[in-house]
Amino acid sequence: MQMYTTRATPGTPTENETTPLLTNGSVPSRAKGASFASCVFNLMNAIMGSGILGLAYAMANTGIVGFCILLIIVSSLAAYSIHLLLKLCDQTGINSYEDLGGKALQKPGKVLVGITIIIQNIGAMSSYLFILKSELPAAISSFLSPDSTGNAWYEDGRLLLILVTLCIVLPLSMLPKIGFLGYTSSVAFFFMLYFAVVIVVKKWSIPCPLPHNVTTFSGAFQISNSSDSECTPKLFVISSKSAYAIPTMAFSFLCHTAILPIYCELDRPTKTRMQNVTNVSIGLSFLVYLISAVFGYLTFYSHVDSELLLGYGTYLPRDIMVMTVRLAIMLSVLLTVPLINFPARKAAILLLCGGRPFSWLIHIISTLTILGVVLLLAIFVPDISNVFGIVGSTTSSCLLFVFPGIFYLKISNQPLRSFDSIGAGFLVVFGLCVGLVSFVVIILTWVQGS
Template identity: 40%
Template sequence: MKKAEVGRFNISPDEDSSSYSSNSDFNYSYPTKQAALKSHYADVDPENQNFLLESNLGKKKYETDFHPGTTSFGMSVFNLSNAIVGSGILGLSYAMANTGIALFIILLTFVSIFSLYSVHLLLKTANEGGSLLYEQLGQKAFGLVGKLAASGSITMQNIGGYLGYTSGLSLLCMVFFLIVVICKKFEIACPFEDPSIISEAVNSTFIPSTVLPHIAFNMTDDSCRPRYFTFNSQTVYAVPILTFSFVCHPAILPIYEELKDRSRRRMMNVSKISFFAMFLMYLLAALFGYLTFYEHVESELLHTYSNVLGTDILLLIVRLAVLVAVTLTVPVVIFPIRGSITHLFCPTKDFSWWRHTLITVSILAFTNLLVIFVPTIRDIFGFIGASAAAMLIFILPSAFYIKLVKKESMKSVQKIGALLFLFSGIVVMIGSMALIVLDWVHNAH
C-alpha cells in the first residue's frame, strides 16, 4: 500500500489529526487537507468529504477549512432557543381555545417533531452541498428559483411580526411573560367580564375603566370548563400559529458554523434540547393563558388581560419589557432580511452605504404599514405561518435534501421520508391558505 493511501485510510473523521503530524511515514499533503476539513464536517463520510473539499477549493481558507467554531454547546442551545421563541407565543392560548387542550398538545408535538426533522434534513444538505447559507443551498439546488424561494421566505418570515430574539434580555422577557401568565391564572377567577360586554357597558354608561374588574356578568358555568377537542371556524389558524412559532431555520446554519467542535450529531443535540425547552415553554404559556380566559381568549393574549383587568401595573411592566426587547432586536431582525435582499439582487457588488440605508428604511416603512393596516395579529400569524413558515419548515429543507444529497437513491428510506415530508408541507400550505382566505371572505360579509 502506498504511503498516501495509508494516510487516507487511517485518519477517520472522528480522530484528532494532530496525532499524525509527527509521523514521518505518512504523506503530509493529503491527510492535512482531510484533517483541516475535519473541523467543519466532522461526521461526514470520506466520499462526502472529497466532494466538499473539491467544492470548497475556490473559497477562502477561513470560510471553510480554517474557520473552527468558538461557541460552546450550552451557548449554542441558548442562541437557538432565542431564535425559536418569538411573538408567536402571544397567539398560542388562542390556538388552544380553538382546538381544545388535547388536540393542541397533539398538534404542538407533531409540529415540533417535524421542525426538528427539517433541521436534520437541512444540516445533512448543508454537509452535502458544501454551503452554510440558506440562499446558496437554494441556488445550488434549483438555481435562481431556489434562491428566490429561500430569500423570499426568509424576508416574509422576518417582516411578519417574527421576533426571533437573539439577546439574553429578550429571552428573559419571554420567561417573565410566562411567569406572569401562570401567576395571573390564580388571580383571575372565572366567571369574569366578557370583553364585548365590557366594551358595550363602557360606551353606554361611561363606566371608568378602573372599576371594570369589579363588574360581574352572568355567565354559564359551561363557559368556565376546559375543552379537550374543539372545532370551529378559527381552528384553521392553529397549525399556522404553531408553525410560525417554531421557525428558526435561517438561524440554524449560522449557529452550526459557530459551534465549537462542530458535527452534525452535536448540532442535532443542540436542536433537540432547544426544541424541547421551547415545547415546554409554549405548552405552559398556552395552557395557563387558556385556563385563565377559556373560550374568551383573544388572538393576542396581552390584549385579553388588558380588557379584563384594565390598568394593571404588572401587565404594563410586561408590555414594557416586550417593547424594550423588540426595540433592541430591531437590528438583529432586519439583518437577515437585508442580507437576503442584498444577496438576491446585488450578490457581486461592493458594499454601499446608500444601498444599505435604502434597504433598511424600506423594510422599516413596509413593516410599519403592515402593522397599521392589518386588522389583527391573528391574520399575520395565519398568513405568514401558512406561507413563509411552511416553506422554511416543510418544503425547502426537504426539496433541497432531495435535490442535493446524491449518495442516496430515490428509493431509499431517507429520500422517501423527505418526499412524504415535502408532500405534507404542500398540503399544509395550500390547505391552510385556502381555509384562511375563506374565513377572511366570510368575515368580510
C-alpha cells in the same frame, strides 16, 4: 468568516457528524466562534416571538389534548427539517439557505428561496413593530396615574415606534455578525420565561366564571357572559377556527432562516453540535409555549383572546405583574426584530450582489432599506393582520416544511426508500397541505368578514 464543512466523496459514508467541517480538505485557522449557550439563546430568540400570544387561543380551538398532539408534531417536524438542512450543509459545503435552493433548483430555486425569506421576515418584523405601535402607548399609560389625560407625546404610537426603531432596533441591526446578538437574545428569552411564570401565577387571580362587569384601565366597560359550564376544559375541539392552529404553531417554530447563519458562527461547528443547539432551543421553547398555552387557556377557557395579554388587561387592569409582563413581552419582540433582520438582509445582498466580499456600504444601505420598508408598513398600514396572515401561511409552510424536503430529495444521494428520503417526502406533502388549507381558510374568513 470561513466555515468548516465536510464534503461527501464517492464510496465513503455520508458525513462524520463528530468532526469539524473542513473546507477544501484542510482545517484552516479560524477565530473563536459563538459559544453553545449564545447560539441557543439566538436560536430561541428566532423561534419565540409574538406567536406565544396566540397559542392559548389555538388551544381553545383544538382542545388540550388536540393542541398537545399538534404542538408535538409541529415541533418535531421543525427539528427534523433542520436535521435535513444540516445534513445537506455538510454534504455540499453550502452554508446558506438560498444557495441550497440554487443547488437543488438552479438559479430559479435560489431566487425563490431568497424572495420567500425576504417576504417572510419583512412580514414578521412589520407585525412585531405593529404590535409595538398598538401596545406601547397603552403599556406606558398603565404605569401612570389614571387621572392623567391629554395628548402626551408618549401616547402617539407612531412616534414611539420611530424612536425605538432608531435608538434600539437600528444599532442592533447594524451588527455584522449574528453571534453578537446572543446577549440581547438571552434577555429576550428571560422576558418570555417571565411571561410564562406570570401566566401560571395569575391563573388563580381571575375567577371562573369570569366577572360579568369589568372596567379596563382605559375606562372601557365590558360585559362577560361566562357560565359554570364553560369552566370545564375541553380535550378535543374541532371548528372552522381550528384551521388556524397549525399555521400559528408553524409560525411559532419557524427559525430556519437563522439556522445556517448561526451554524456558520458556532464555535467548533459540527452537525451533531448544531443539532444539539437546535434540540435544546426547540425543547425549551416547546416547554415555555406549552406552559403559557395551558395556563392561559385554563384562565379564560373559551373566552381566551387571540392576543392573550388583552384578557389580563381587561380583568386585571392595574396589576403590577401584568403591567410589567406586558412591557417585557414588547421588549422581547423589539429585541427579536434585529435577529430577523439578519437573514432578510443576507438574502437581499445575496440576490442583488452575489458572492461579493463584505462591504460596510452595502451592509448599511441594505439594513436601512429593509428597516425603512418595515417601519413604513408598520406605521401606515391600518390593519396588516390579514395581509401578513396570508403571506405567513404560505411562506412559513414553505420555509419550515416544503423547501427542506424538496432540497433533500433533489440534492442528497440517499435512495428514495431511505428513512430521511421518506421523511423529506412527508415534509413536502404535509407542508403543501397545511399551506393550502390555511391559505383558503384565511381567504374565506377575510371575505366573510368583509
